[in-house]
Amino acid sequence: MNTLLLPLVTGAEVTFWVVAPLTILGALGLVLSKRAVYAALSVAVTMVGLAALYASLDAPFLAMVQIIVYTGAVLMMFLFVLMMVGIITPDSTVESLKGQRVMAILGGIGILAFLFFAIGGSLYNEPATVTAANEQFGGNVEGLANLMFGRYVFVFELSAALLIVAAVGAMLLAHNERVRERKGQPELAADRMYAYKTKGEHPGSLPNSGVYAGSNAIGVGALLPDGTVSEKSISQTLALRGATIDPAPLTQVTGSTFAAIEAVRDEDED
Amino acid sequence: MMNPENYLILAAILFVIGALGVMLRRNALIAFLCVELMLNACNLAFVAGSHITGTLDGQTTAFFVMVVAAAEVVVGLAIIVSIYKTRRSTSVDDANLLKL
Known part of the structure; x- marks a missing residue:
């Protein structure tokens, strides 16, 4: 580790000056990036950098543990949780406490100054x-x-x-414990028959999604005879997410084609 | 061996960046990652301190800090997931049931 590359510059020193800016960049990326995934990945940079620093500080065991435990286990767990929990929810930038951001930054500068003086006062340069x-x-x-x-x-x-x-x-x-009993097939069938009995709902299968010349995606509603979209033809989940496709432009294409055919036929009949 | 002061200053900078993140970010996951960053900065200070004293006690302490951090991550992520299940949000502002 202490082999002299240049006079008075050791391997540890080179490692430090290369790796330290990278770790700081990673830490800044964590604080500044809007998306949680980018934040997690920039922390990975910081942690690998710290492992390199441990290695240069004659702590090979800790360097390995750092890579295995932090970048291997902890960050992977974070990414798994990110996958389950709101990967697209951007961080709100609204200040809920007035002046909190300024105070936080001032506090950070205060801590940094305090730490610098504490370090400066207690170190010997040996x-x-x-x-x-x-x-x-x-x-x-x-x-x-x-x-x-x-x-x-x-x-x-x-x-x-x-x-x-x-x-x-x-x-x-x-x-999480189940609050109510899971509904199996018999219970669902009983529910359907009950809905038929009380509200007269059709007990059979639901209608297909719409089939048009340009699209038959499951988000496209089927049309009822009166031209309105049948709500039952679209999956409830898609409707709740707002991922449905309006069939009006799709029917327009068919309509214009039919109109063109009709026009030709009218000309022939004339 | 180079001056260990640089390592301590780097640890201080990383610690402050982590603390700023905890104070500034609303997303509970990112705030939690910032806590991890602060723990890592402390570890770096411990390892550098092991150099200053010339003994391995600092490295041992850093190892125990890593163990505690792993346990903390497990419990913290479980709490975040269970809050997300009930409130559909990971913002620290939305968990306000204890507020008067």
Whole structure:
């Protein structure tokens, strides 16, 4: 890691100056991008960059764990949830609290200044290294294992308890109980017959969607004899989403064709 | 080995960007990702601190932070999903049942 590329420039330094701007760019992308997917992907950039920084800081075990746990597990879980939950809902830009944005930015600058002064006040500029500690037990992983199963074994046990509680808790939270009994085929048939008895609704299958010269998509309504669109011919889900297609322009084509044919026939008869 | 101060400054910058995201963004998922970013910034500070002290305790702590972060993500995402199921929204402004 400490091979000299140029005089006074080490490999770790090159890594830092290449990777650090990338991680900051990724973090800015997270805060500034409107779409949640782009935000999640720019966090991936940041996390891989941090893994590279860990590797250059003589922490190969943490670098691997960072890639496996964060970019592998955590971000994939985020993307799965994004897939289920409102991938298209853009973030609202309305301020619900007056002046909150300005205050937040001022607060951020305050924290940054505070951290800078805290760091500046407590640091000594002596180059330090963890190589000796790594070599003590034969490697980084062995050294970490010695600490984890030695001095911090109780913390390790506690984190095991935390993980199992978190898994069970997530299962409980995401599980949804059925409020009413699921309707099977017999119940649905009984419902249909009841609707026929009380309201006189047709118990058979619903009408097809409309078939026109230009389109027979399921979003196009079929026409009733009086020329209005039959609401039953369109799936309720599509109607609720507003994904239906107005058949009027489609019938216009057929109408104009018929008119042209009629005109020719009229000329022939004349 | 280069001066570890740079790593701490990078960690501070990342932490502040994460904190700003938590305060500015309305989407619960993005706010949550910003919390993750703040945890990551702390991890970087821990690993750099391990360098400053010359021991592996900082790296061990960073490892435990990762464990806690993983548990936190699991529970937080479950909460977001269950809120989405009932309210059809992931905006933090819409979860206002406790508001007077």
